[in-house]
Amino acid sequence: MKVYISADIEGVAGVVSPQQCTPGNAEYERARRLMTEEVNAAISGAFAGGATEVLVNDAHGPMTNILPELLDARADLILGKPKPFNMLAGLERDFEALFLVGHHAAASGFGVLAHTTNSFAFREVRLAGRALGEPGIYGAFAGQLGVPVALVTGDDRLVAEASELFPSAETVCVKTALGHRAARQISLDKARAAIAAAATRAVRDRRALVPFVLEGPFVAEFVMNAPALADQGAVLPPARRLDATTLAFACADAAEAVGWMTALSAMSAVLR
Numbered sequence: 001m002k003v004y005i006s007a008d009i010e011g012v013a014g015v016v017s018p019q020q021c022t023p024g025n026a027e028y029e030r031a032r033r034l035m036t037e038e039v040n041a042a043i044s045g046a047f048a049g050g051a052t053e054v055l056v057n058d059a060h061g062p063m064t065n066i067l068p069e070l071l072d073a074r075a076d077l078i079l080g081k082p083k084p085f086n087m088l089a090g091l092e093r094d095f096e097a098l099f100l101v102g103h104h105a106a107a108s109g110f111g112v113l114a115h116t117t118n119s120f121a122f123r124e125v126r127l128a129g130r131a132l133g134e135p136g137i138y139g140a141f142a143g144q145l146g147v148p149v150a151l152v153t154g155d156d157r158l159v160a161e162a163s164e165l166f167p168s169a170e171t172v173c174v175k176t177a178l179g180h181r182a183a184r185q186i187s188l189d190k191a192r193a194a195i196a197a198a199a200t201r202a203v204r205d206r207r208a209l210v211p212f213v214l215e216g217p218f219v220a221e222f223v224m225n226a227p228a229l230a231d232q233g234a235v236l237p238p239a240r241r242l243d244a245t246t247l248a249f250a251c252a253d254a255a256e257a258v259g260w261m262t263a264l265s266a267m268s269a270v271l272r
């Protein structure tokens with residue numbers, strides 16, 4: 001029974017600032033440790049619930065945040081980027097549960113460090129007319145493979161977003177957002193214990209999980225943060241320019257939407 005963990009850092013207990021999410025300083029070195037320990041809680045909970053294989057994908061920024069020397073030795077780990085399907089690289093149809101650990105709410109909403117994929121590039125991402133954050137977009141990609149979202153952990157705003165999209169999934173709220181860079185935390189011990197317990201329940205009761213399916217074909221719309229970013233993305237032949245900042249792409253399915261989003265995100269780097 002295979003479990004896949006997509007690990008982000010913004011939704012980890014103890015993390016509230018951009019500095020903690022960016023390599024090159026002492027605060028980041030502490031935050032990546034907190035991230036690794038929360039992932040360990042999810043791994044141990046998954047095995048306790050009946051998992052026989054756990055694959056962890058480091059899904060934040062440079063994607064080399066998790067400390068392999070501290071990670072539960074029973075799990076395999078994907079590090080680095082670029083990689084196909086990004087936050088869900090390596091996910092296949094034979095996984096029975098997807099965990100989103102340390103994730104965050106969508107751009108243009110409230111939530112600690114809320115953004116969608118790239119805070120510099122995107123103001124909003126809509127699939128089939130529906131504004132979605134990373135959980136919804138990647139949840140739809142997993143759903144296309146028949147893999148249900150089983151566990152989501154992060155702040156209260158993320159939990160609200162995930163509960164609506166994935167009503168059968170377990171959720172763990174490790175902090176309450178007081179703003180984009182402030183939150184009331186529960187203790188690290190409580191957060192990790194809650195994540196482990198929810199992971200166990202999610203795996204044990206996996207037969208009740210329902211994949212999140214977004215029927216294709218549909219249009220993916222990317223509202224960029226500035227006209228120059230849309231100018232840049234508009235060079236892609238399939239892009240349609242809807243207005244100064246919005247690009248639209250016809251997509252057969254969520255996998256194609258993830259592909260365009262990843263490409264636009266990477267291309268935005270030249271304008272930073």
Ligand SMILES: [Zn+2]
Pocket residue numbers: 008009010059060061
């Ligand atoms: Zn992140």
